[in-house]
Amino acid sequence: MRRNRQEQQKNHSFAQRLHIDIPLLLGILSLLALGLFLVYSAGGQETAVVYRKARSIGVALVGMFVVAQIPPLVYRKWAVPVFVLGLLLLISVLLFGHVGKGAQRWLDLGFIKFQPSEIMKLIVPIMIAWFVSQENLPVKISTVMLAFILVLLPTLLIAKQPDLGTSLLIASSGIFVIFLAGASWRLIVFCLGLASAFAPILWFFLMKGYQKQRVMTFLNPEKDPLGSGYHIIQSKIAIGSGGIDGKGWLQGTQSQLEFLPERHTDFIFSVFSEEFGLIGVAALLGVYLFVVMRGLWIAVNAQHAFTKLLAGSLTLTFFVYVFVNIGMVSGLLPVVGVPLPLVSYGGTSMVTLMLGFGILMAISTHRRIHV
C-alpha cells in the first residue's frame, strides 16, 4: 500500500517535472486518436490525409509540451504588449491580408502564412485575465466595462474578416473571464438584455448577406434542400440514420458515398454519429465532459486569480467549440465554421487548442512555484 503510494508519488512527480497533466493528456490523446480514425473514414480512406493529420498532431503535441514548460505567470508580464501586437496584426490582416475562401484571414509574411486571429484565441483570455485580476475579485462594474471594450476590439476586427466562428470563440473567452471573475448577476442580466436589443442592429447593419442566409437556412433548412439547406439536411440524415449502434466504421453511406459535405472538417461529428451511433455519441460527449471537468479542476486549484481565470476561460472556450460544432451539425445552431475540437482535420485550430492545453498543464504543474 505504502509502496504503491510512493510509486504514485514518484510517477506524479515525474509527470510534474515534465509539466504534464496525465488525466488531461489521456483525454486529449483519446480525442486525437479518434480524429485519426475518423479522418481516414471521412477522407475517402486515403492514408495521405491521415499522415497529414498525424503530422499536425505531432507538431501540436510538441507545441503543447513546450508551452507547458513556461511558468504561467510569465504571460501576465507580457499580456499588454502581446495584446497590442495582436491587434496590430489583425488590422494589418484587414489591410494587406491574403484572401482565402472568400475571407481575409491570412497574413503572408513571405516565409510563413498564418492567421493572427488564431493566436488571439490565447492572447485575449490572457489579457482579460490579467486586466481583471489587477484588483480584488469580484470585479467592479467599471472594470467590466473596460474589459468589454478590450474584448470587443479583437472580436469586431475578426468579425470584419469575416470569421464569425473565431470572433464568437474570442468573445466568449473574454466573457468567461469576466463571468468567472464574479461580475454581478445584475450586470449579467443587463448585458444579456443589451445583447438582445443589439441583435436587430447586428442583423440589419453588420451581418453580411451570406451570414443572414445561414441563419435563414438554420431556421428552415428544408426550404432549399439542394442549395443552402443541403449541408444541414445531409448532416441530419447522416446522424439520424446512424441509429443507436451506428453503421460501423467505414460503413457510413452518407459519408462514404459523399452525400455529406465537409466530411473531414466541420461535419466530422456527423460521420462519427453515422458510423458509431448514439452509443458512440454518448462516449464522445463523456470524453469531452471529462476534459472540461479536468480543466475546471485545474482552474479551481490554481493559486492565483490570474491563473484561475485563465484556466477556467480556456476550458470553457474549449467547450464552446464542442457545443457550437455539435449544435450546428445537428441543427440546433446556424452553421458557423467551428471545428469539432481535436477531432476535425485542420492543423491551425488544433495547434492553438493544444497550446491552450499546454498553458493549462503549466498552470496545473507550476502551481507550487511562487513567483
Add this chain to the structure above:
Amino acid sequence: MSPRRIVIRNRSAEANLFARRTFIAFVGVVLVLLILFANIYNLQVESFEKYQTRSNSNRIKLLPVAPNRGLIYDRNGVLLADNKPVYSLEVIAEDVDDIKASIAQVSLLLNISADRQTKFFKSMKRKRRFKPVELHSRLSDQQVALFSVNQHKYPGIFVNARLKRYYPFADLTTHTLGYVARINRKDLNKLEQSGQSENYAATYAIGRLGIERYYENMLHGTIGHQEVEVNNQGRVIRTLNYTPPIPGKDLTLTLDIELQMIAKRALSGKRGAVVAMDPRTGGILAMYSNPSYDGNLFVHGISTKNYKKLLESKDLPLINRSVQSGYPPASTVKPFLALTGLEENVITPSTTINDPGWYQLAGLPNKYRDWKPWGHGIVNLSKAIEQSCNIYFYDLAFKLGITKISNMMQRFGFGERTGLDIHGESKGIMPSVAWKRARYNQPWYTGETLSVGIGQSFWTVTPLQLTQALTTLVNHGERKIPHLLKANTELIIESNGNTYHKIIPANYEPPAPLVLKQEKNWDLVLNAMHNTVQKFGATAYKPFKGTTYDASGKTGSAQVARIKQDEKYDAKTTSENKRDNAMFIAFAPFDNPEIVIAVAIENVAKGGGATNAAPVARQIMDQYFGDRVITSQASTMTYQIPAAIAMLPQEAD
C-alpha cells in the same frame, strides 16, 4: 492602474467566489451537454426510421429496364413486327486515355463524319465523365464488325445495341399494324393520367396507330428494375438487386400476309381499299388501303420533309380508306334493300315492275334514270339484283320510305362503328329524317329516299362496314365483330422456374343477331347475289368467269358529283376527282361462306364496279381458294324470269 500597485488580496474569498462561479459554469456545461445529447437522441432514436429512409433514398436508385415489346405475327406465323437491334457507338470519357486521338482514329476506321465528331465533343462537355456519350447512333453491320475486330485498341469505346421496332413488310401493313413512335409530351400526359408513367420510365417508343396503339398494354410488358447504390454524383457504385422486365405479349393476327400482298398488287396504281373477312369469325383476312406508306419511317422519327410529303400528297396515303373513308355504297346495298322490302311485305319475290329507263314521282318533273338508257323492261326481285336495276329500287325505296330503310340498315351496322380493334374508325352516314334535321335542319324529301334506294344521297359506308353487313347477310342474321387479333401468347413462369408460352385466343362477344320475321327471305336475296356472279349475262358474271369456288356478289358504281337533269356522264370529260367510284362486295363459297370481301376504288377512268372493283376481289379469292373446286347445292336459277325478257350480256354497273 499600475501593475506595480500592491493589492491586498483576500485569497480565500476570491477562491470561494471563483469556485462558486466555476460550479455554475460546470452546471451550465452539463446542461448544454444534456441538450446536445437529447437532440442527438431525438435524431438517432425517435426519428431513426425517417432518416434511415432518407439515407437509403439518397444512395439507392432504381434504374428502370425497358421490357421487350411483344412481336406481331400474321395468322400463319409470318413475322409482321420485329424488334431489331440498332447499334450505336458510345464513349465513356473517363475510360479513354487520349480522347482526341482515340476519337480521331476510330472515326477514320469507321468513316465517321466530322459533323458527328463535333456533335460528340459538344455533348461530351455537358455530361459527366463516367456517363456514356454517343458518337454514332446507327452503325451499319460492316461498321460493327470492323469495330469489334479492333475494339481492344480503344478502351472506353464500345458498341451498344438497342432494340427498335421494325416492320419487314413496310407499307403493306402500316394501315393495320400502325407503328410505334417516340413517346412525346402528349403520350406522357396520357400515361400519367392512367397511372402508367412508371411502367414506361425506360421505354423509348409507344404504339401510335393501328394494332400497335390498340394493344399497347399487351405489347408493352412490365418494366424491370436494377437497384443500384450511387454516390452523390450519381455514379453507380454497385448493383444491389435486379428485377428483370416482363416482355410484352406476342400477338397473332387474323391477317394473311399473302392475301395482303395480292390486295396491294390488285390495287396498285389506284386509290382505294379492300377488306376481306372470315364471316364465320369476323377475323379480318386482308385489309389494305392504297396508297400506303412505310411505318418504319416513324419509328426513328420521320423527317419534316418526308412527313410534309405524306401530308400534302393528293392521294392521301395517311388515310386508311378501309375504315376511315365513307363511300356512297351505290348498288352494293341493293340486296340489303331488297331484304328490307321482303321483310316489310312491300314486295314478294315475284313482284315485277316495268322499267322504261326512267322513274318519275307523280306530280314531279324530275326524272330518275336507270344506268341503262332504254331500261330493263319487266323486272322482278332477282333480276333487279342481277342486273342492278335502278328503277326497281327507286320504286321499292319509295314504297318503303326512309324510316323503314334507315331502321333496317342500322340493324346491319350502317352508320355505326363496327368495333374493329384499331382506333379512328369512321361511322359513315346512315341518313334518316332525324339525322337530316339534326345535321342540316331541313325536312326529308321523298326524292332523297329514291336516291337512298340506289345507295346514294347522303348515305356513306366504309369498306369495313360493307364486309360486316355482308357477313350478317351470309350468316342469316348472325352478327360478328370484325377484328384483327386472333390470339396472344403469354410467357408463363411456373413455380419450379420452368417457362412456356401459352396461347390465349382472343374472344369477341358477338352482338345480338338480326332476326327476320321470315327466315326464307335471307336465301331469296343471297340467291340473287349468287346469280349476279354465276349467271351468264348478270352484272358480275364476267369478272368471275372460270372461277371454281362458287362466288356470289354485287357490283356498285357511285356518282361522286351530282349530274344535272339532262346531262350525260362521261368519265373522259369529267375531272379526275369527280369521276365515279367503283364498289364491289362478294362472298364465297355460296354454301358455308368462308370469305367476304368489300372493295372500293375511287374515281375510276372507265367502267364501274364490275370492271374495276370485282377483279380485285377475284384475285384475293383466287389466292384464298387456290385449286379448291366447290359447287353449290342451290340452283342458280331458283326464280326464273320469262325468257322473252332475258337480257343480253352487258357492261353493267
